[in-house]
Structure formats: C-alpha cells, structure tokens
Amino acid sequence: MTNTAFTKADYTLLEEQTAYQGFFSLNQLQLKHRLFAGGWTPSIKRELFKRGKAVGLLAYDPWLDKVVMVEQFRVGALKDPNSPWLVEIIAGIIETGEEAEAVAHRETQEEAGLDILYLEHLYTYYASPGGSDEQILLYLGIVDSSQVEQGSICGLASENEDLRVRLFTREAALAEATQGRAANAMSIIALQWLAMNHLAIKTKWLEAN
Secondary structure (H helix, E strand, O other): OOOOOOOHHHEEEEEEEEEEEOOOEEEEEEEEEEOOOOOEOOOEEEEEEEOOEEEEEEEEEOOOOEEEEEEEEOHHHOOOOOOOEEEEOEEEEOOOOOOHHHHHHHHHHHHHOOOOOEEEEEEEEEOOOOOEOOEEEEEEEEOOHHHOOOOOEEOOHHHOOOEEEEEEEHHHHHHHHHHOOOOOHHHHHHHHHHHHHHHHHHHHHHHHO
C-alpha cells in the first residue's frame, strides 16, 4: 500500500470520551489505522485538544503599505522569556452556525474598529494536527489604516478581551514576525504571504483608485 492514498476508510475510531470540558475540551481517543507497509496498527490511545475552526485576518492597507495588528496577553506564552503579550493578526473562533467571512468582518470591527473593504480567502490549514483539531481559515482583508488610532484599546469586555491596536509598516510587521513579538504561526504565515504578494496587491488597488 506504499503508493496508495489513505482515506477515512483507512482508520477506525474505537472509542472517544471527553476527559475535560472547559472553554475548550480535551478528548481521549482509542483508534487504529492502516500502515504504509500493509496491515493495521494495534489500538492506539491519543489525546485530542478540541478547538474547532478559527479565522485569521491579515488587515493590509495597500495605499499606505501598512498592516494593522493587535497586541494581547496569551496564556500559551506565559513562560516566554520576554513577555506573554504577543502581537498577532486579527483572529476569532468560528462559532456553530457562523460563516467564516462574517467572523472576519466581526472580529476586524471588534478588535481594531475597522471595516473590511475587500475580503479574500488565502489558505486553510491545521495549526497543530499532532494533537489538536484546530483549523485556521486565513484571509486577506483590505482596509483603510488611516482610520486606525495607534495604541487604541479594543476587544469585548464580556469576553475578557484587552487588545491594543498596533499599526506597522509592511517591513516592520514582517520583522515583528521573524524577530519580535509576532512570532506565532498565524502571523508568520500571513506576513510571509504578504512579503511575496504585496507588489501585486498594491498594483491592483492603486490602479483601481
């Protein structure tokens, strides 16, 4: 079976139980799957962190060549030697029944006080498939960054959000991702895409206006 593409028929979920339920959940799974060399694995125990789907929004202003980002406290970076306050692109969880595009518009308004002028899907990818089901739907959002107040505080108090809006030149944003406080996967992927495509985006929008 070395040259055969595996499908959903090539694994069997034997049991799934919720080990912990909080803001997110952790499930314990018993499963087996086919082997590349043929045959099946024995029953394997795995833990699965259930996060679901989320939207990431690269807020880019092609006229001023600037990127709108947010800074916030992140518990996953609690032991970071510098600070657990990270710089990130705009993002939000897709709740049951929501459309990804609607989430992108909502989160951009809530986190940065901005309207998206144009929205384009870039990638859908798994953030950490070795132990989490989280899928990221990454979008480009064309915005007017002249409407941004640098350092303004945004976010929903009902969700304990405390975000500071950050406005970077394109070059400075990429530097934050590769050398600074934006060293997180979603931001790096988005900003490297921008580094490769900014000339085409600027040409399209400058010619349109």
